[in-house]
Amino acid sequence: MIELRDLTKRYGGVTAVDRLTLTVRPGHVTGFLGPNGAGKSTTLRLVLGLHRPTAGTALVDGQPFAGRRRGLRYAGALLDAGDVHGGRSARAHLAALARSNGIPRARVGEVLDQVGLADVARCRIGGFSLGMRQRLGIAAALLGDPPVLLFDEPFNGLDPHGVRWVRGLFRRLAAEGRTVLVSSHLMSEMEQTADHLVVIGRGELLVDESLAAFTARGRDNGATSLEEAFMDLTADRVDYPTGGRS
Numbered sequence: 001m002i003e004l005r006d007l008t009k010r011y012g013g014v015t016a017v018d019r020l021t022l023t024v025r026p027g028h029v030t031g032f033l034g035p036n037g038a039g040k041s042t043t044l045r046l047v048l049g050l051h052r053p054t055a056g057t058a059l060v061d062g063q064p065f066a067g068r069r070r071g072l073r074y075a076g077a078l079l080d081a082g083d084v085h086g087g088r089s090a091r092a093h094l095a096a097l098a099r100s101n102g103i104p105r106a107r108v109g110e111v112l113d114q115v116g117l118a119d120v121a122r123c124r125i126g127g128f129s130l131g132m133r134q135r136l137g138i139a140a141a142l143l144g145d146p147p148v149l150l151f152d153e154p155f156n157g158l159d160p161h162g163v164r165w166v167r168g169l170f171r172r173l174a175a176e177g178r179t180v181l182v183s184s185h186l187m188s189e190m191e192q193t194a195d196h197l198v199v200i201g202r203g204e205l206l207v208d209e210s211l212a213a214f215t216a217r218g219r220d221n222g223a224t225s226l227e228e229a230f231m232d233l234t235a236d237r238v239d240y241p242t243g244g245r246s
């Protein structure tokens, strides 16, 4: 479970996250949506203790994640698939993470199999496509078999086979009772993957409800799709020209 209480992050004059209070529950895939610059990545980084909040708290299963030893056992995350040492092999990268988190080395082979990278395990990451890097990032998130998983734009760079695989993986992880929080701009993917939605705009919470309730409310207001309901909800929360309702 992830619990945010009045979570706030300011960078100089910019309030990236504004008094966010919400609970992300286990057993669901929670889609985390918002226009560009809404504060999604900042929120994920605050949860993982990579940034310090200006005010408020973020708890992972009842404790702050920052400073937690062997953190990958408690929460796994894919934040930036490009943020890896290109000179290492996939196996060496995962083995180093396993070592520093007290995870048995056998897990490395298991997660490489699970994400479909076993055949290229000894290849340098520098030669990997974006889709392969995404899979490696997902392998790293799964390494510690954690109860809480966070994914920032996990569908980026994946081909249709990869997208379908990720969709199924997230659903399985949630069905196993894990907390799965997925940020994405792809409404079609969220529609098929998430069963709960959190929407933020300019750092503030706009929606925290089931996908079914959100789409039903959108329909009542004349929206014909999740995308349209999202556009209507966030239209006054963007700082750039929008396409509006077609």
Ligand SMILES: Nc1ncnc2c1ncn2[C@@H]1O[C@H](COP(=O)(O)OP(=O)(O)OP(=O)(O)O)[C@@H](O)[C@H]1O
Binding pocket: 011, 014, 015, 016, 034, 035, 036, 037, 038, 039, 040, 041, 042, 043
């Ligand atoms: N390290 C930083 N220093 C200064 N401002 C930052 C920093 N990180 C984020 N911001 C600002 O905070 C706001 C929220 O950014 P964030 O990246 O969290 O949004 P996002 O919802 O993930 O956006 P996107 O969908 O474009 O990835 C933006 O105005 C951004 O410019």
